[in-house]
Amino acid sequence: MSTKKIPHRLYLTEEQMPKQWYNLRADMKEQPDPIINPATGKPAAVEDLYPVFCEELAKQEMDDTTRYIDIPEEVQEMYKIYRPSPLCRAYNLEKALGTPAKIYYKFEGNNTSGSHKLNSAIAQAYYAKQQGITNLTTETGAGQWGTALSEACSYFGINLDIFMVKVSYNQKPFRKAIMETFGGKVIASPSDTTNAGRAILAEDPDNSGSLGCAISEAVEKAVTTENCKYVLGSVLNQVLLHQSIIGLEAKQAMEQLGEYPDVVIGCAGGGSNLGGLIAPFIQDKLTGKANPVIRAIEPASCPSFTRGKYAYDFCDTGKITPMAKMYTLGCTFKPSASHAGGLRYHGMSPILSKLYHDGYMEAEAVEQTKVFEAATMFAKLETILPAPESAHAIRGAIDEALRCKETGEEKTILFGLTGTGYFDMTAYMAFNEGKMADYIPTDEDLAPGFAALPKIPGIQE
Amino acid sequence: MSTKKIPHRLYLTEEQMPKQWYNLRADMKEQPDPIINPATGKPAAVEDLYPVFCEELAKQEMDDTTRYIDIPEEVQEMYKIYRPSPLCRAYNLEKALGTPAKIYYKFEGNNTSGSHKLNSAIAQAYYAKQQGITNLTTETGAGQWGTALSEACSYFGINLDIFMVKVSYNQKPFRKAIMETFGGKVIASPSDTTNAGRAILAEDPDNSGSLGCAISEAVEKAVTTENCKYVLGSVLNQVLLHQSIIGLEAKQAMEQLGEYPDVVIGCAGGGSNLGGLIAPFIQDKLTGKANPVIRAIEPASCPSFTRGKYAYDFCDTGKITPMAKMYTLGCTFKPSASHAGGLRYHGMSPILSKLYHDGYMEAEAVEQTKVFEAATMFAKLETILPAPESAHAIRGAIDEALRCKETGEEKTILFGLTGTGYFDMTAYMAFNEGKMADYIPTDEDLAPGFAALPKIPGIQE
Known part of the structure; x- marks a missing residue:
């Protein structure tokens, strides 16, 4: 480990920015099961996707062999307007928690969309x-x-x-x-x-x-x-491919500091941020180079990893899309109206589902009042008001850091801070006023065939 | 000038961050007139400020001799959580305008307060x-x-x-x-x-x-x-002192690129951002090192520089504060309800007022629909939704770049992008729906004794 003072924020230079995305599937020993055309019951071919998707994106969707894919020049130019995003060391949070752990986060909120x-x-x-x-x-x-x-x-x-x-x-x-x-x-x-x-x-x-x-x-x-x-902003393989820039930059910045995470934590809805953040670290696991813990944090009110079935399901409620093998709560599931923010998709990225199924990653469900407690604490200490989604990862990082405090372990934690909460003030107001409710789906809330799902450890048991 | 490719965003390293603020008054040949205690009609002493202000801040308020003032360690540590802010090159904006000018902006909005x-x-x-x-x-x-x-x-x-x-x-x-x-x-x-x-x-x-x-x-x-x-967030000398970090970082980053601005543009309400941004460039003018154009852009609906009187006035409406010599519309002035966003103060920083009076800087008033046109154009090209205040500077930079297009001059423009507009969506909605109005104060709107102020060139004449 480097002995030099680690800065609060590290930005790669423009020249250091990744020029290729990393396609995780090329390193997976077992591939995610193929998407299926429900009319034929057979795996969809790339041409089957053309009516819905742009051709190049459909090709990326199906490509499980090309390890690195060039980022087009014009996309690189646009990335340079708001990237690289900083790798931040949460010194104030560490101090407030009294943890021996080092907490890093990759902050993707510094652009007007407010997220990755x-x-x-x-x-x-x-x-x-x-x-x-x-x-x-x-x-x-x-x-x-x-x-x-x-x-x-x-x-x-x-x-x-x-x-x-x-x-x-x-x-x-x-x-x-x-x-x-x-x-x-x-x-x-x-x-x-x-x-x-x-x-x-x-x-x-x-x-x-x-x-x-x-x-x-x-x-x-x-x-x-x-x-x-x-086009779709999450779940799909192509999206995880594009989002790999998060993980690639994060890993490179950590290397520059002489650091490597023991635990990588991301929030999970459809998997876009999580899949991007963890991609190069999963690669290390798949290739035997390193073995960090990878942990998804999801809402207890929409707990696809922790309570879903690993099964073929439609990607949409109206059942007009192909079917994907994924952790799912059933395509007609919708989270309670009390659920704030995103992370409200019934399923999960097939790539992440497969990795989770095969034991490459863990998952944990958390309740939203606990998430907003973490969000508010983080905002006060680190001067960033996080998006509710991102705050799931903060909750996960804080919990891990508190465990380190108990055990004395000096773990290096990396989490993804996907975005800012400026458009989520209604939820913050509810939390500030003590009006925010937690909700865990009952068997009745679940889609037909999805009742009697496993309980959430630590919350329901 | 350097021949290397100028990056879209340049961040100084943590080590390069300024460790001292720059106190512009130490280089001013003539000082701003002193603030006056209205009860005695005499200049206020530093002790007179202690009932209202913190002592160290009162001292900074009155200090017109110490050129550089150390930034306390704890303040430096907090700065490091969200600073340095990037110096950005607006390549997309330049291209869209077809200007030979180079447009740089110092972006202060990457923190949850959303501004400098x-x-x-x-x-x-x-x-x-x-x-x-x-x-x-x-x-x-x-x-x-x-x-x-x-x-x-x-x-x-x-x-x-x-x-x-x-x-x-x-x-x-x-x-x-x-x-x-x-x-x-x-x-x-x-x-x-x-x-x-x-x-x-x-x-x-x-x-x-x-x-x-x-x-x-x-x-x-x-x-x-x-x-x-x-405490007060603008107008005061102490605030301009603290905000000098904007200009110091901007100048240092430009030097690193082998650049120096021909024109420095900032929005002006009370002067906090403008005074901070221009401080080291005004220093160059005062010391004869360089002679960039310095330009304030203010709202036509609250035009203290361009229509105000340079006179002693109260800093507040209730007339309980000391009096300051400044460009003012009269302390009872308030902008029309149609005026969106900030930049709504009746007066102007005494330091900036003096510099303007003595010819070290220019000022220009612009109407808000023109400002929101610039804001929207900028957002689409540069992926940052600006605060309405900041968009005044964007308007100024665009106008300057368009003049360069006419004359063929390859000027280097630097403007201050003070913040983001996430909490100003009501104003953006009004603009998007064509419901935003412009308003220029009439003689009747002005405070007693402030009627018949000069007209705004290009708007009223």
Whole structure:
């Protein structure tokens, strides 16, 4: 380990920035199970994806052999406007906790989208532009992905329709406003603009929406609109590929400091940030170079890793997408309305699901009041108000650091701070006023066939 | 000039960060006129300030001889959590404008307060803590200063009462929420908690507030509360001192790139950012080392430089503070309710007023729809959604770059991007929907004795 003083924030130089993404699948001994066309029951071919996805992105989706994929020049140029993101040492947090652990975080919130989502949004908009696509559709939950994609589409001159989960749409008028500032068109989902939306509203006119439902609408809109494709900000293999820049930069910066993490912690919804952050560390595990603990932190109110089934399921509520083998709560699951922020997807990235299933990573579910306690503590000490999603990872890092305090272990912890909470003040207000509730799905809340899932250790047992 | 590729963002290393603030007054050939105690008509002594200000800050306020003042270790440590801020090259903006000019900006928004205000907030809270002060009061307009000071007080364990201009308080519930998250207590001003507030409400129960009024309330609260002092985020000499870190870092980063600005542009409300940004460049002018153009951009709806009188005036509406010689619209002036964001103070930093009066800098007033046009253009190109205040400087930089396009001059422009606009979405929504109005004060709007002020060139003439 280096003896020099470790700075509070380390930025790589522009020259040091990664010029290739890392494709984790190339190092996996066993591949995730293929996505399946539900009509045929057979694995989908890359061509099967072209009606929905941009071709280059569909190829990236299916590519499990190319270890490093060049980041196109124009994408690199855009990355340079807001990257590299800093690797930060949480000195104040360490001191306040009285832990012997060293806590690092990779901060992805220093851009107007407010999160890491811009890393993939730029790539996806770029490939769409290259293909001559003029229209994109997508969905957004908390709004970070929608904001990021609005920014990217604005830059590349692409029209964008965003289906925003209704509960977020209503709670976050300013999220909508920022997407509109960048030219995105925002539609509350479920909406009456698609068959999928109308079907859900017919059954339940007050349906407050879910990511799964918004995906159905966005996919339907894409395939029924001329020169239009669908893009997604999480879950997909291509997204994890683009997000690998987080982990690559983090690892490189730690190496520069003579550091290597004992524990890598990320929040998990669909897996975009987690998959990107942990990619090069999983590589070390897969290749036998190192063996850090990798830990996903997810909401107890949407606990796909810790309570889901590892099974083939639809990626959307309307069952119009292919099926993926993943940890899932069932495609009709939606988290309680009391659940704040993102991390509300019923399933989980197939890559991460496979790694978790094969024992390469752990997962832990936490309740949101505990998450906001961690968020508020962190904000006061480290001067960054975290997004509720990111605060799950903070909670995980604090818990790990407190365990180190008990055992005296001087572990090196790295966590992903994916974004900022400026558009989540309604949730912070609820927390400040003692009005925030915790909720754990009951058997009744779960999709048919998903009842009697395992209990969450430490919370339900 | 260096031939190497200039990066999009340059961060100094932690070791390169300034360890001293620069006190511009030490190099001024003629000093700003002293502040005057209105009761005696005589210049105030440093002791006269102690009932209101922390002692060390009062000393800094009066110190016009010490050129460099050490930044205390603990303040340096806090700076390192969010600094150095990047010097950015606006390549995309240059390209979109088709200008031969090079556009640089110093971005101060990468911290949760969302602006440069944290630079002085930390210093002021630190000195209060050192003196054993347990309570502080302040005012805030747009909310950036209140947020910054809440963060700083939370860190140093000081209670804070924030008088927030009522129109902002009502428009920005989330600004209030973030201050409360950091433990600040927020009161809409004018309030019924002070004599000053009650007097204003008695005359006009619907008074929507002004910075001048909020200052009266905060000062009154400070002098009537035990172990309580008043702090201010702009206008004062001490604030410009602390903010000099912006200019010092910017100049150092430009030197590292082999660059020097031909034009330095900053937005101006009370002068905190502008005074900090331009300090080392004004030094070059004062000492004959260089002669860059220095330009303040202010709102046409609150045009103290371009339409104000250079005269002694109260710093607050309630006339309980000392009087300062400054460009002022009269201490009872308040901008139209249609004016969005900050930059709403009736006066201007006495240091900047003197420099302007003596011809060391220029000033320009711009209308807010033009400002939001610039803001939106910048956001789309540079992926940062600017605060309305900061967007005044963007407007100035764009206008300068467009002049360069006409003349073919390859000027190097540096502007200050003070903060982000995440809490200003109401204003962006008004702009997006075509509902934003411009307003220029009429003679009737001006304070008694301030009618028939000069017209704004290019707007009123």
